[in-house]
Ligand SMILES: O=C(O)/C=C/C(=O)CC(=O)CC(=O)O
Ligand SMILES: [Ca+2]
């Protein structure tokens with residue numbers, strides 16, 4: 001029988017009792033941020049549940065991790081505490097459990113209507129790294145930026161490639177993005193231009209939120225890496241392709257990426273995603289032993305990107321992809337990140353890289369979808385090579401269970417013009 005909650009959950013909701021993703025919210029504009037979990041159209045206030053003494057297991061009983069302004073302390077406690085919280089909350093919210101169901105005053109304090117709350121970044125992100133783990137994306141970018149000779153660099157099949165991103169400009173879904181200015185790639189013999197980016201793009205990604213960290217000098221074994229990942233969010237790695245193409249040789253992305261990165265507010269835990277695990281693609285050549293995992297898995301998360309063009313009422317779908325298309329898994333990414341002794345800390349964010357599938361309809365950014373502007377997309381009444389001021393980009397992702405969904409909600413942002 002499918003587990004159900006006493007809180008009414010619509011069949012198309014991303015947040016049934018099987019999900020219970022974590023976020024940080026303000027119930028009212030003036031109130032303090034606090035951790036919560038999403039259930040149907042409500043947010044369960046975990047500070048209220050903790051104060052009522054309802055986290056009574058060994059890891060959470062005497063912890064103040066839910067009386068914090070962010071989730072760093074909770075995610076840093078590690079998997080045993082996450083499991084305990086999930087069991088406690090699933091029981092508390094289930095249709096057959098009277099504790100909260102039959103206590104109207106506690107229910108009124110603890111369950112806040114989702115439309116009324118303001119969502120904030122769920123964790124303080126100390127460091128952010130962005131991988132490059134979809135082979136289809138790597139190949140398409142290679143063809144566009146470097147030509148058909150060697151589109152995928154030979155190192156790519158041996159090493160999960162990444163660059164260090166900028167944590168300070170990571171923003172929560174719904175935050176406007178200001179078109180960056182910078183030096184643009186010259187054409188032919190012309191000098192570089194300076195001004196508002198002419199090739200502003202989105203990148204459809206997901207990101208792993210690091211839970212328990214590792215000590216400096218102590219790499220994480222790939223087979224234990226999942227214990228260091230609390231969960232996943234949707235992520236838009238906004239990219240200015242003209243700035244990027246000119247600046248990235250030889251040190252990689254810099255100002256073409258660091259002006260803004262958007263994440264969705266709800267962290268869906270690996271425990272909630274487990275029923276949707278799928279085999280990761282076979283690696284050829286086989287990876288080095290430190291990256292060879294006993295169980296190599298992805299998750300079947302279908303991903304969609306919509307654009308609402310400036311001035312238009314209608315939102316148009318521009319891509320359909322799936323998390324399953326990643327070549328390097330998130331556990332291989334995490335193990336690789338620490339193999340030199342680098343320490344990860346609770347709340348660090350590891351972007352997967354753009355998740356492109358094999359078909360053109362599943363490409364994860366406009367660079368690929370329009371082939372660097374050569375094949376404009378038609379969007380209702382208008383066409384786009386890249387994003388224009390006023391365009392809004394909306395990502396969504398979800399897993400289809402038997403009679404329920406486990407979803408991520410949305411990750412959106414609107415482009416504002418560059419400053420004059
Ligand atoms: O191939 C390149 O030169 C650049 C590719 C990207 O911009 C991708 C990047 O940010 C990593 C990713 O999203 O996969
Ligand atoms: Ca990226």
Ligand SMILES: [Mg+2]
Pocket residue numbers: 236237238239257258259260261
């Ligand atoms: Mg970015």
